[in-house]
Amino acid sequence: MNRILDQILRHFISSGRLHVAWPDGSLTHYSGSKPGPEAGMKLLDNASARALAMNPGLGFGEGYMNGGIQPMDCTLYQLLDLLMLNAMSPGHLPEQIASTVRYVCRNWIQFNPVKRSRQNVAHHYDLDSRLYDLFLDKDRQYSCAYFRRGDETLDEAQEAKKKHIAAKLLLTKPGLEVLDIGCGWGGMALTLARDYGAIVTGITLSEEQLTIARRRAQEEGLEGRVRFEMLDYRNLTRKFDRIVSVGMFEHVGVHHYHQFFEVLKNSLTDDGVALLHSIGRNDGPGTTNPWINKYIFPGGYSPSLSETFAAVERSGLWVTDCEILRLHYAKTIALWRERFAANRAKAVALYDERFARMFEFYLDAAELSFRVQGHMNFQMQMTRSIDAVPLTRDYMAEAEGPASN
Incomplete structure (x- = not known):
């Protein structure tokens, strides 16, 4: 051999x-x-x-x-x-x-009905929460940050990411009802409620994340404006003014794309706005690396733009804006790798040496998938109505303001 x-x-x-x-x-x-x-x-x-x-x-x-x-x-x-x-x-x-x-076999590998989706989420997101403190920012944003200047700290870039997304959500008045699909540990939902006056419902399939998100809302005195639920997106039954989903679409599975965007459309008010933030690939449809699928994100997949747009087209939603973030995630993961390396001994104490090797392999390979293998992030804004957002993108820049020095 x-x-x-x-x-x-x-x-x-x-x-x-x-x-x-x-x-x-x-x-x-x-x-x-x-x-x-x-x-x-x-x-x-x-x-x-x-x-x-x-x-x-x-x-x-x-x-x-x-x-x-x-x-x-x-x-x-x-x-x-x-x-x-x-x-x-x-x-x-x-x-x-x-x-x-x-x-x-990818339709089967990515076949994610409700029960299997919960199992897949638990595999990664219900790990000991102290692990994520070893490398994430203070708000636990486990997704691509946004580097407006390029030299931001991790905390600064993650705050900029939330502000960038909020600008695209067109939060023009307080009291708008926002749905956060795949809310993680609650950072985005809490930011939208605290800084933009939104009334937010965050949904997740992770027990660990749900517990922490609810505790954070209580600690910040935002229980009246933010509610977190254990709920699959397919079980939504009401409408929202705004919908945001960050880092969750990668777990949907190609077999379920049409259903996802149908749910998105049916859960938006007539003049509502949705913002999807996802990892993507710059080539055509592909597959997930088998090691990543087995050890890190079972059932996960980074979609091509062609697959995503085709599903949106079938739903009847308008794509009102799409932005490609090329190296932002590479820069984000580079900072995660640096932090994890500095805290590696703590990861070994939480689990063992083999786990620490697995996690550093994951972070190294993840960063390089963005640097040399064509992965990127996209942010797609969608509406039900052709006139739900202004004619130009100027409102985004105005809401976001200048990059801080």
């Missing part, structure tokens, strides 16, 4: 250089024809080499978690940078086969 992996790597590395130390102590160098980064990888056992040859998308992450694969004379980030860059080149047969199988 090592000989098979050797042949795979000879075809795989088209950019940069990879140095591999094999379980028997031998060393092989792989050089691409194009310039690129340089990194090394140590394979400590034949099982890890075999898994890497058979299913690289899953085998590499599991090998790193289990200690059978180690970066050599470089960091994990540098090794992933080289491998993920080369993975974008066509012609890698094992991964092409695995990807084709995943694509054929």
Whole structure:
């Protein structure tokens, strides 16, 4: 199997250089024809080499978690940078086969009825809440921040993200009823109620997030303006003036896109405004990396714009604005990685070494998916009515104000 992996790597590395130390102590160098980064990888056992040859998308992450694969004379980030860059080149047969199988099965992999959605959410978002304090901002915004200048702190960029979204929601008067689908730990809902006078209902499928969001509303004295519920979006039965959803659409699943936007339309008042903030991809429909699907976000998927727009079109909603945030999430995750690394020992104490390896692998790979693999974020504003928002986008800039220095 090592000989098979050797042949795979000879075809795989088209950019940069990879140095591999094999379980028997031998060393092989792989050089691409194009310039690129340089990194090394140590394979400590034949099982890890075999898994890497058979299913690289899953085998590499599991090998790193289990200690059978180690970066050599470089960091994990540098090794992933080289491998993920080369993975974008066509012609890698094992991964092409695995990807084709995943694509054929993706409707089932992303089939997320209510019960399964709750299980998927619990897998990641019901982890010990102290874990998220190790790397998130003070408001626990677990989504792409917004860097208006580029040099903001994490807290500043997350505050700017909320303000950016609020400007697109056209909160022109107090008392507007807002629905927050996938409200997380409540930061967006609390901000809209406290700073914009909205009356907010936040819904989630995470027990842990619900408990914390409700406690935060009580601590801030906002129980009369913010209500948090354990509710699936498919069970909504009333209308709202505004709807916001940040970082939740990635968990819907392609099979359910049409239903999601139908619910969005039916839950908006005639002159209502909705804002969807989601991870996306700059190419066509694809699949989720099998390691991410197994260990981090089961049932999750970053949609293409074509898939998303097609579903919106079928719903009859107007897309009144769409903005692409290219490197904002890469910058966000870079700050998360830095914080997690500084608190890594605490993560090991909360769980164990294998979990800490899993989480740092997730953060490194996530950042690089935005830097070298075509992932981005999009913010899509939608309405039921053609005239629900002003003719130009000027109102957004006016509401947002100048970037602070």
